[in-house]
Amino acid sequence: MSDTKRYAMTMDPRQCVGCNACVLACKAENQTPDHGFRDWIVTETRGQFPDLTQQIRSERCNHCSTAPCVSACPTGASHVNEGGTVLVTRRKCTGCKACIAACPYDARYVHPDGFVDKCTFCLHRVKQGKLPACVGICPTYALAFGDLADPESDVSRLLRERKHHVLRPETGLEPNLYILD
Amino acid sequence: MSVTRREFIKIGGASAGALAVGSGLTTKWWGMDPDEVVDPGTEGDRVVPTFCELCFWKCGVLAHVKDGRVTKITGNPDHPLSRGRLCPRGTGGVGQLYDPDRLRRPLVRVSKRGGDRFEPVSWGVALNRVAEGMLAIRKKYGPEALALFSHGYGGSWFKHLIKAYGSPNIAAPSYAQCRGPREVGFQLTFGQGVGSPETVDMENSRCITLIGSHLGENMHNTQVQDLARAIAAGAQLVVVDPRFSTAAGKARHWLPIKPGTDIALLLAWMQVIIEENRFDREYIDKHAKGFEELKQHVRDKTPEWAYPITSIKPELIRESARFIASFRPASLIHPGRRTTWYGDDTQRARAMAILSALLGAWGRRGGYILPSGMSIPSFPYTRYAYKPKEPADRPPSLYPLADETLASGLCDATIPGKSPYPLHAWMVYGTNLLQSLPNPKQTMEAIQKLDFIAVIDVLPVEITGWADVVLPESTYLERCDELWAPAYKEPFLAVRQEVVKPMYDSKPGWWIARELGLRLGLKDYFPWKDSMEYAIHRVKAAGFDCHTLQKTGVIKGKKLPVSEEEGLQLAFDTPSKKIELYSDALKALGFHPLPEYTAPDEPPPGMFRLLFGRAPAHTFGRTTNNRFLASVFPENEVWVNTTVARLLPGFEAGPPKTGDRVVLINQDGVKSNPVRVKVTERIRGDCVYLYHGFGHTARGLKFAHGRGASDSELVTRYKVDPIMGGTGMNVNFVRLEPAPASAQDRTA
Numbered sequence: 055m056s057d058t059k060r061y062a063m064t065m066d067p068r069q070c071v072g073c074n075a076c077v078l079a080c081k082a083e084n085q086t087p088d089h090g091f092r093d094w095i096v097t098e099t100r101g102q103f104p105d106l107t108q109q110i111r112s113e114r115c116n117h118c119s120t121a122p123c124v125s126a127c128p129t130g131a132s133h134v135n136e137g138g139t140v141l142v143t144r145r146k147c148t149g150c151k152a153c154i155a156a157c158p159y160d161a162r163y164v165h166p167d168g169f170v171d172k173c174t175f176c177l178h179r180v181k182q183g184k185l186p187a188c189v190g191i192c193p194t195y196a197l198a199f200g201d202l203a204d205p206e207s208d209v210s211r212l213l214r215e216r217k218h219h220v221l222r223p224e225t226g227l228e229p230n231l232y233i234l235d
Numbered sequence: 236m237s238v239t240r241r242e243f244i245k246i247g248g249a250s251a252g253a254l255a256v257g258s259g260l261t262t263k264w265w266g267m268d269p270d271e272v273v274d275p276g277t278e279g280d281r282v283v284p285t286f287c288e289l290c291f292w293k294c295g296v297l298a299h300v301k302d303g304r305v306t307k308i309t310g311n312p313d314h315p316l317s318r319g320r321l322c323p324r325g326t327g328g329v330g331q332l333y334d335p336d337r338l339r340r341p342l343v344r345v346s347k348r349g350g351d352r353f354e355p356v357s358w359g360v361a362l363n364r365v366a367e368g369m370l371a372i373r374k375k376y377g378p379e380a381l382a383l384f385s386h387g388y389g390g391s392w393f394k395h396l397i398k399a400y401g402s403p404n405i406a407a408p409s410y411a412q413c414r415g416p417r418e419v420g421f422q423l424t425f426g427q428g429v430g431s432p433e434t435v436d437m438e439n440s441r442c443i444t445l446i447g448s449h450l451g452e453n454m455h456n457t458q459v460q461d462l463a464r465a466i467a468a469g470a471q472l473v474v475v476d477p478r479f480s481t482a483a484g485k486a487r488h489w490l491p492i493k494p495g496t497d498i499a500l501l502l503a504w505m506q507v508i509i510e511e512n513r514f515d516r517e518y519i520d521k522h523a524k525g526f527e528e529l530k531q532h533v534r535d536k537t538p539e540w541a542y543p544i545t546s547i548k549p550e551l552i553r554e555s556a557r558f559i560a561s562f563r564p565a566s567l568i569h570p571g572r573r574t575t576w577y578g579d580d581t582q583r584a585r586a587m588a589i590l591s592a593l594l595g596a597w598g599r600r601g602g603y604i605l606p607s608g609m610s611i612p613s614f615p616y617t618r619y620a621y622k623p624k625e626p627a628d629r630p631p632s633l634y635p636l637a638d639e640t641l642a643s644g645l646c647d648a649t650i651p652g653k654s655p656y657p658l659h660a661w662m663v664y665g666t667n668l669l670q671s672l673p674n675p676k677q678t679m680e681a682i683q684k685l686d687f688i689a690v691i692d693v694l695p696v697e698i699t700g701w702a703d704v705v706l707p708e709s710t711y712l713e714r715c716d717e718l719w720a721p722a723y724k725e726p727f728l729a730v731r732q733e734v735v736k737p738m739y740d741s742k743p744g745w746w747i748a749r750e751l752g753l754r755l756g757l758k759d760y761f762p763w764k765d766s767m768e769y770a771i772h773r774v775k776a777a778g779f780d781c782h783t784l785q786k787t788g789v790i791k792g793k794k795l796p797v798s799e800e801e802g803l804q805l806a807f808d809t810p811s812k813k814i815e816l817y818s819d820a821l822k823a824l825g826f827h828p829l830p831e832y833t834a835p836d837e838p839p840p841g842m843f844r845l846l847f848g849r850a851p852a853h854t855f856g857r858t859t860n861n862r863f864l865a866s867v868f869p870e871n872e873v874w875v876n877t878t879v880a881r882l883l884p885g886f887e888a889g890p891p892k893t894g895d896r897v898v899l900i901n902q903d904g905v906k907s908n909p910v911r912v913k914v915t916e917r918i919r920g921d922c923v924y925l926y927h928g929f930g931h932t933a934r935g936l937k938f939a940h941g942r943g944a945s946d947s948e949l950v951t952r953y954k955v956d957p958i959m960g961g962t963g964m965n966v967n968f969v970r971l972e973p974a975p976a977s978a979q980d981r982t983a
Contacts, residue, residue: 191320
């Protein structure tokens with residue numbers, strides 16, 4: 055069985071207001087523990103009063119095509135699932151944190167139950183044809199999700215139409231979270 | 236998150252790395268096991284549509300229930316206000332429903348009033364106590380001696396009860412402490428206010444000007460959606476704010492104005508737009524009166540005149556004025572929401588309305604639209620028999636254009652000698668008056684004069700501590716309320732229905748109000764078995780199918796033209812039936828017929844103007860104890876300009892850094908809780924800023940108690956708008972002191 059899907063997400067900082075709806079929707083959807091978050095808000099302000107610029111982003115695991123967390127994982131718990139989604143199989147995870155050290159995006163945390171947890175692109179929802187919880191809730195339409203192999207998907211269209219970049223391109227990990235310019 | 240993941244890794248990183256290398260080869264066989272995709276199972280076994288009450292926007296939500304527990308709240312895709320999406324608060328119903336600090340049983344006070352000591356009693360005992368209190372008031376002083384303060388949609392049942400009881404004294408702080416000046420300013424100009432949801436067509440705006448409105452931090456869902464959609468479609472933003480707000484970060488022009496000088500800027504903008512002939516002459520000729528007077532009035536209000544007042548450079552005033560005008564009529568001067576700032580707020584709203592008229596934006600696509608709501612017949616009940624007196628909130632001569640009762644006025648009327656007749660009892664529904672009215676000391680003083688006070692709430696907020704009887708209400712997820720069919724561009728009818736049974740010994744508002752009605756001999760006013768029967772009756776009378784409504788949560792009505800572009804004929808319900816740029820009504824009452832700039836008081840040396848607003852994840856103090864929402868925003872910070880922070884006197888151990896705790900002390904010596912500092916370039920040096928709703932003092936709020944600082948406590952002064960009685964609250968000043976060493980260690 056060959057998997058031709060390539061899931062990706064786009065994030066438009068022009069529209070994002072950093073309200074945290076994505077963070078809370080994820081929290082409720084995935085029942086993450088206290089202090090455990092799979093996505094988060096970054097606000098970068100530059101300049102001096104009154105000459106300021108600001109960018110607000112919703113960030114999460116970049117589901118890298120060359121995922122260092124997967125190669126770092128000694129047990130095979132971190133693996134590549136459907137559409138290139140990087141997942142952790144809980145019962146294989148020993149909580150050794152090698153993946154956390156390997157991740158340049160700081161996207162993982164240790165769940166109090168002893169395994170490492172992270173964004174799954176809500177694959178359980180995606181398999182049912184639904185959007186990831188964060189994308190579905192976003193009141194500013196700043197997030198989009200879809201299959202890059204499908205030229206008609208929201209993400210394919212946005213990446214065709216808009217200039218974009220990835221976070222920490224110097225790592226060469228081929229991340230799949232695209233920031234629209 | 237207090238510890239970053241990276242810091243966490245440093246703790247055990249070395250050994251973990253070694254383990255990774257060492258065991259990698261031997262354990263890969265685990266990879267042969269199938270990797271299942273885990274479904275957290277939060278979709279639930281049933282989904283109930285209802286509408287939100289985390290703020291007062293009332294978005295349609297879907298409550299997902301699994302094994303009798305609400306797992307998550309998502310947006311109802313069919314509901315025009317949510318379109319399937321929610322703001323952070325909307326997701327937080329679970330945190331309210333399962334708040335361990337909720338009021339669980341009716342309570343009766345056992346110590347002196349304000350002592351916050353109670354004993355639990357049965358509903359029978361509690362309701363009898365309230366009814367006896369009300370009957371005694373009616374007998375001794377007449378029913379108008381009782382006031383109802385109400386905020387939130389469940390309040391409709393209590394408003395009905397109090398009208399049937401015979402008192403006209405019903406008020407919400409959402410008027411005189413919030414939207415009031417805006418409504419009056421727009422009514423005076425266009426013959427109608429902008430209401431809620433505000434009748435703005437932001438989705439189609441090409442330029443949106445925010446004056447002190449912090450949309451994007453204030454998260455009224457549909458408006459934020461429309462703002463984002465407008466930005467996506469290429470709309471431009473102009474933001475006037477002493478603080479570099481979230482919206483300012485997206486703006487083409489940010490005007491970091493000196494607080495309290497907005498009217499001067501608005502007049503200068505109008506001067507440029509008129510002088511340079513950039514206004515919509517055809518629209519003004521056809522629809523408006525008073526243009527020549529306006530032109531004369533602003534003739535000398537040049538950008539050079541406004542510069543020393545506002546600190547905004549003349550070139551920027553000119554450029555932004557031209558920019559705003561270039562997009563007319565789809566150039567929206569957003570009306571804002573909480574507009575009670577400086578006591579001249581109706582005049583500022585007038586200036587915004589007049590500028591909107593010059594842009595030809597009223598009744599136009601992308602500006603202000605004129606929607607209507609669906610007509611739903613009321614439930615037939617006995618007409619209110621009693622002809623009540625005028626409300627006690629103000630003498631007839633004061634605040635002549637107030638068109639709702641003033642909550643602050645009712646508080647004043649409780650202190651003898653301050654009103655046409657005194658109030659002797661309060662019923663308080665869903666509003667924490669010690670945070671929602673200015674100067675809490677004055678509110679406490681008024682409460683001590685009362686014969687009787689009953690409070691209906693979900694949480695043990697400060698006001699419950701002052702009650703004689705506390706009635707625990709069910710949350711919005713546990714009750715059915717009045718139907719809702721507001722004026723909106725896509726008319727709709729929405730239902731709030733019970734998702735899960737009420738927890739503890741809490742009861743829905745409709746039940747509480749009805750039980751009190753029965754005890755007060757007002758049975759004829761409550762001819763329904765329960766609120767669902769009431770709602771169903773109304774839905775049927777309107778000719779709609781109840782099952783559809785219960786299943787979808789919303790029924791949509793017919794879209795009608797809302798703008799001139801859609802064929803709407805503009806009409807203005809003003810005395811002249813025209814847009815009143817110049818207001819004879821104001822002149823006749825002795826007010827400026829055209830907006831005048833009046834200088835605000837300057838901060839005393841070493842003090843800063845205290846400004847406050849909303850955090851995206853919170854609705855005042857109503858949500859700050861909500862642990863789910865607090866997971867992303869547990870406490871507020873005081874924003875202080877970077878340069879100013881370096882020069883603050885009294886910080887011997889060095890200037891405060893972000894995260895240090897300080898104490899704010901206002902001009903009357905009132906001290907805040909210790910609060911963290913946010914040292915930032917994002918604010919002017921002459922003011923500081925707090926997110927509102929923090930610094931709770933109620934011990935029952937175990938999470939929120941003592942977290943952050945309360946702006947309300949520091950608002951000991953306010954300037955009353957002489958036109959409509961709004962309480963301008965941005966007139967307080969604070970200085971900063973280091974917090975005691977003991978307060979520095981506290982973790983978030």
